[in-house]
Amino acid sequence: MxxxxxxxxxxxxxxxxxxxxxxxxxxxxxxxxxxxxxxxxxxxxxxxxxxxxxxxxxxxxxxxxxxxxxxxxxxxxxxxxxxxEVTPPAPFVTNEIFAKVVVSILVAAAAGGSDRTSDAAAYLQAQRAAHMARMRELTELKTTPGTDLSTVLSADYALAHLDADVRWMTTTSTRLATLTAEVDTA
The missing domain is CATH 1.10.10.10 (Winged helix-like DNA-binding domain superfamily/Winged helix DNA-binding domain)
Known part of the structure; x- marks a missing residue:
């Protein structure tokens, strides 16, 4: 902004x-x-x-x-x-969550761990829980009687982004084995 x-x-x-x-x-x-x-x-x-x-x-x-x-x-x-001015979509996707998933795999590989996906999976699970908690807070905030429209619209915007992150985390969790194999060969 x-x-x-x-x-x-x-x-x-x-x-x-x-x-x-x-x-x-x-x-x-x-x-x-x-x-x-x-x-x-x-x-x-x-x-x-x-x-x-x-x-x-x-x-x-x-x-x-x-x-x-x-x-x-x-x-x-x-x-x-x-x-x-139309705000252009971001040319680069900077996603700290994705970076932490890849780093978790790299750290497990460097430590010689046999199950390189478990740390990344645990991280994704913890991150998903944090997102869900924030989504509950925002939903409660926007449904509180007397909440002004600016707050409701801001909460809706944040909820849409958090929901997209949660869906991405779910998809990534199912692809961790493949991602680990790609990280190992790179």
């Missing part, structure tokens, strides 16, 4: 302080990786530097000084361009 574009999107609704942008980010993207305040302010400074946002003023309201940011016309054009 592009933090700069998300912040520009939040600024599209009007001028805002960094603290308020962070709070609104947390509300709109409840299942996303948390955004640190430092990241918000660093990104805002870059947006100002690049002419996509501007400082509208500062105030203190009896507390620490707070800077008010607004999107510029160039920022609005950049946001529209980004929002219209």
């Amino acid at each position: 592009s933090t700069r574009h998300v912040l520009l999107g939040l600024l599209a609704g009007g001028s805002s302080h960094g603290y308020d942008l962070k709070r609104r980010y947390d509300e709109r993207f409840p299942q996303a990786r948390p955004l640190a305040y430092g990241q918000v302010y660093t990104t805002l400074q870059r947006l100002v530097r690049d002419g996509l946002a501007a400082v509208e003023g500062t105030d203190s309201d009896g507390g620490p000084e707070r800077t008010l940011y607004r999107s510029t016309d160039e920022g609005a054009r950049e946001l529209a361009r980004w929002a219209d």
Whole structure:
């Protein structure tokens, strides 16, 4: 997710302080990786530097000084361009789970183990259990009365990805002997 574009999107609704942008980010993207305040302010400074946002003023309201940011016309054009871009599917599949399966086979081979698939199978079983636990948490979260639509949609997205991982783990478990043979000959 592009933090700069998300912040520009939040600024599209009007001028805002960094603290308020962070709070609104947390509300709109409840299942996303948390955004640190430092990241918000660093990104805002870059947006100002690049002419996509501007400082509208500062105030203190009896507390620490707070800077008010607004999107510029160039920022609005950049946001529209980004929002219209089709996100291309990832050109490379980076899968840490698959890497750990192969490494488990390699480690068992280096140790001279006769059953090289058992460590990989055990790892897949443990990983599947962790995925299933997370899927239960997300299902409970999205079915809790009063849950907002942003949270439900984020949970649905995560559940679809976790489900795909679980199906992949099931298929891989049935192919471990063949994978082990390929790893051994490579």
